[in-house]
Amino acid sequence: MRYQHLSAPIRIGGLSLSNRIVMPPLVIWASDQSGLVNETHLNHYRERKGPGLVIVEATAVSPEGRLKGSQLCLFNTAQAQGLERLAEVIRRNGSVPGIQLHHAGGKTRSEYLYGETPLVPSASRYPSGQSCRELSRPDISRIQEDFVRAARTAADIGYEYIELHGAHGYLGCQFLSPKTNARNDEYGGSLSNRQRFLLECYEAAAREVGSRALVTVRLGAAENNGLTLDEGIDTARRLSLLGAPLLHVSNGHDVPSEPPLPGSPYSSIMQLGISVRQQTGIPVIGVGGVTDPSDAESLIADGLVDLVAVGKGILADPEWAMKTLEGREDSIVSCIGCSPCRWFSDPGSCPAVKKRGAV
């Protein structure tokens, strides 16, 4: 078989996956103020068959944590019921359902929050002219409880993989970075203080969920907000010491294309995942710029990462994983790497979607 490493099953931290392909979280902005799953979500995920693991898009754990007003949410019963149906759709497709739990912190605007105010680690580091409130200690505890409650609910409704968002400049990442965190309490200052919010969230969520699901973090292992790779490696090691059996390594802020680094088939984001894997030995989901199944195969065959996430490739062609696993890779309609990604702002304008004649 051509992609024997990519199609090999794997067991990590109690999670059994039928292959090494992951659909990473990819927001489609199809909800409304309710934050509910609707038919658009169900159809979108139903079409995307084949990955061993499908991670449902960034889902807000608190009303003020939304990145946009049309984001999926998980802080009430109706939202949980919709997400349960979505997990079932993913499971019926043969994939393991996962979900990303998210709080945007200061990376949102009050007009998306239906009257709520953005909450930030340090008001002094927030763009001037926009309203926000600096997180008090009770706010921090309440948001951590929101993550824990959402993780517990996600496990209750069938998600076997639960990832806390600690990358891309959102709240976990805002605490990690000295550029957005100027606090002088135990959540700011030294690296270990800046890690505290995310590590406490992880520890409490993982304890709450126990063996019912694998809890992990999408970690911005180095970010263009002042976080270095050494700091990312340190956070990765601490998460591992707390029991994280796997990390999803990423970075970046908006939605760039991820061209290969000069002299390498892999992007700089994928290289971060490879570095974390090599320097810590912790199993890693690598992501960034993979559109060719043979690159995904080499990443696994060479032991560079343990699972490969294919984002824009699976948006461009919902059958990317099935075509790969069935040896029909020649018929994949490939993402051509528009920068910025057109799918992100308007799926109908994505060249691959146009080519497939689907909107």
Ligand SMILES: Cc1cc2nc3c(=O)[nH]c(=O)nc-3n(C[C@H](O)[C@H](O)[C@H](O)COP(=O)(O)O)c2cc1C
């Ligand atoms: C349309 C779109 C939506 C995205 N939504 C999310 C998201 O909800 N959460 C997240 O952590 N990353 C999100 N990302 C980033 C992807 O998960 C992925 O890391 C990135 O696209 C790089 O992988 P790729 O080159 O395979 O697409 C999004 C990217 C795109 C293009």
